[in-house]
Amino acid sequence: MYVPPLSSLVIASAVGIASGSIGSFIILKRMALVGDALSHVALPGIALALAYAVDPFWGVLLFVLAAAAIVWWLEGRTTLPGDALVGLLFTTSLAVGVLTIPDQELIHSLFGEFPALSPLAFTITAGLALASAAMTLGLARQFVFRTTTPDLARVQGVGRWFDLFLLAIFALIVSLGIKLVGTLLMGALTIIPASIGKNLAKSMRAFLIISTLLGGIISVAGLFVAHMFTFLPGPSIILFGVALFLVSLVFPRSVRL
Amino acid sequence: MRRSSLLVLEPDTILNVRDCSVVLDGERLVSGVSFKVQKGDALAVIGPNGAGKTLLFKALLGLVPFSGRIVWRPGLRIGYVPQKFPVDRSAPLTVREFFLLKAKGFWFPDRAFVEHLSHELSLVGLAQDILDRPIGELSGGQLQRLLIGWAMVDHPEVMLFDEPTAGIDVGFEETVYHILQRLQKERSTTILLISHEINIVYRYADQVLCLNRKMLCHGKPHDVLRPEDLTRLFGEGSFFKHQDQAHRQ
Numbered sequence: 001m002y003v004p005p006l007s008s009l010v011i012a013s014a015v016g017i018a019s020g021s022i023g024s025f026i027i028l029k030r031m032a033l034v035g036d037a038l039s040h041v042a043l044p045g046i047a048l049a050l051a052y053a054v055d056p057f058w059g060v061l062l063f064v065l066a067a068a069a070i071v072w073w074l075e076g077r078t079t080l081p082g083d084a085l086v087g088l089l090f091t092t093s094l095a096v097g098v099l100t101i102p103d104q105e106l107i108h109s110l111f112g113e114f115p116a117l118s119p120l121a122f123t124i125t126a127g128l129a130l131a132s133a134a135m136t137l138g139l140a141r142q143f144v145f146r147t148t149t150p151d152l153a154r155v156q157g158v159g160r161w162f163d164l165f166l167l168a169i170f171a172l173i174v175s176l177g178i179k180l181v182g183t184l185l186m187g188a189l190t191i192i193p194a195s196i197g198k199n200l201a202k203s204m205r206a207f208l209i210i211s212t213l214l215g216g217i218i219s220v221a222g223l224f225v226a227h228m229f230t231f232l233p234g235p236s237i238i239l240f241g242v243a244l245f246l247v248s249l250v251f252p253r254s255v256r257l
Numbered sequence: 258m259r260r261s262s263l264l265v266l267e268p269d270t271i272l273n274v275r276d277c278s279v280v281l282d283g284e285r286l287v288s289g290v291s292f293k294v295q296k297g298d299a300l301a302v303i304g305p306n307g308a309g310k311t312l313l314f315k316a317l318l319g320l321v322p323f324s325g326r327i328v329w330r331p332g333l334r335i336g337y338v339p340q341k342f343p344v345d346r347s348a349p350l351t352v353r354e355f356f357l358l359k360a361k362g363f364w365f366p367d368r369a370f371v372e373h374l375s376h377e378l379s380l381v382g383l384a385q386d387i388l389d390r391p392i393g394e395l396s397g398g399q400l401q402r403l404l405i406g407w408a409m410v411d412h413p414e415v416m417l418f419d420e421p422t423a424g425i426d427v428g429f430e431e432t433v434y435h436i437l438q439r440l441q442k443e444r445s446t447t448i449l450l451i452s453h454e455i456n457i458v459y460r461y462a463d464q465v466l467c468l469n470r471k472m473l474c475h476g477k478p479h480d481v482l483r484p485e486d487l488t489r490l491f492g493e494g495s496f497f498k499h500q501d502q503a504h505r506q
Binding site for chain 2: 198
């Protein structure tokens with residue numbers, strides 16, 4: 001039948017919802033490319049985990065969290081050309097990862113696969129993804145404050161630590177999603193629902209809700225496409241999202257939500 | 258915000274600044290500023306462009322690193338009206354949501370808070386129907402009014418205004434100074450104000466601080482704004498323009 005395994009659907013919807021919610025803030029912070037590059041850092045993490053026979057999730061989480069902390073640190077130092085350094089650091093990670101990951105694992109690491117998880121890993125992955133989305137939306141006021149007007153936020157007591165926290169949630173979501181979508185495309189899964197959301201919404205609250213829901217819808221629909229045509233799930237999800245994005249471009253301004 | 262326990266505040270003092278300096282990229286842009294502000298006072302900071310006035314405000318708010326001591330009375334609510342609208346206007350943020358950044362419930366706001374908004378908006382001359390408009394669609398004058406309304410909405414004990422009338426129409430200029438007076442009289446708000454206009458300083462300030470990277474004078478406007486002080490601060494040409502404005506009042 002053309003229905004993907006239920007466990008894959010649950011993981012896809014949970015990871016998609018989480019990606020959509022955090023992606024809104026990555027877009028607002030104008031960090032889409034930094035976010036994309038950040039997910040590439042996962043690759044050496046996967047290589048290290050495979051070398052020590054540990055679940056790749058932990059390697060990814062460690063590397064992406066460390067990279068998020070570096071991005072945060074660079075953000076506070078305005079005299080450095082932050083984006084150039086970020087680009088350099090992360091493409092280096094990609095090169096190291098490609099050379100160190102065994103060939104048979106490489107394609108899945110880059111582009112994702114239908115995740116075969118143990119019941120425990122399945123519960124943890126889905127639970128953490130949904131908890132990340134809930135936390136992102138729960139802290140929406142602080143995150144919106146920090147991303148749209150950092151100086152006024154600071155005066156009201158919403159300090160830079162929230163930026164680090166936002167990046168840490170982003171790192172966690174990237175780590176959870178990489179198995180499904182792959183390191184090269186995970187950044188895109190956070191950016192696409194939010195980009196569509198921005199085309200459809202005229203208020204912040206609508207933007208956040210639309211992005212979150214679209215993250216889930218795009219992931220699940222992409223999974224159906226992948227299963228139907230025996231494609232890799234990562235590219236199918238991303239291309240389905242891009243198709244929706246193109247439709248959103250012609251969405252009339254007068255009927256925005 | 259950095260606070261120091263070494264500097265003890267007297268009962269009515271809400272801000273004590275001692276030898277404050279700001280160095281950015283190795284350049285000393287503000288140095289040796291010391292002053293105190295009492296509750297309910299209005300302090301005007303004057304000086305030419307590039308004198309470090311905005312930077313001094315940013316140091317007071319903890320937005321830039323500084324040396325020396327800046328001690329606020331603990332637990333103060335501070336309202337800040339920057340010179341330029343500091344919100345990313347490409348973000349899909351409505352005016353209502355901009356206010357909700359100050360509310361407890363962003364998703365489910367308190368009804369009393371929302372009802373209070375229309376009152377604060379009317380004080381700055383904005384109609385209630387502006388609440389559902391995205392901030393990106395507002396004009397420069399509307400944004401300036403919005404900023405003042407936003408800073409006042411939670412009734413802060415201290416308000417910092419960085420040239421609140423820069424780039425707005427003359428009619429609203431009067432409204433702004435009317436608001437300043439109301440804040441002082443009705444809410445006993447302490448006001449710190451950056452202004453280019455000497456006449457405004459005479460009319461509204463209890464204290465004036467002249468800044469041109471260094472503190473050049475500090476005291477009551479009539480005591481310290483002598484012609485030679487203004488010449489020293491603004492240079493010969495600017496002095497006559499300002500003095501002329503002051504006399505027309």
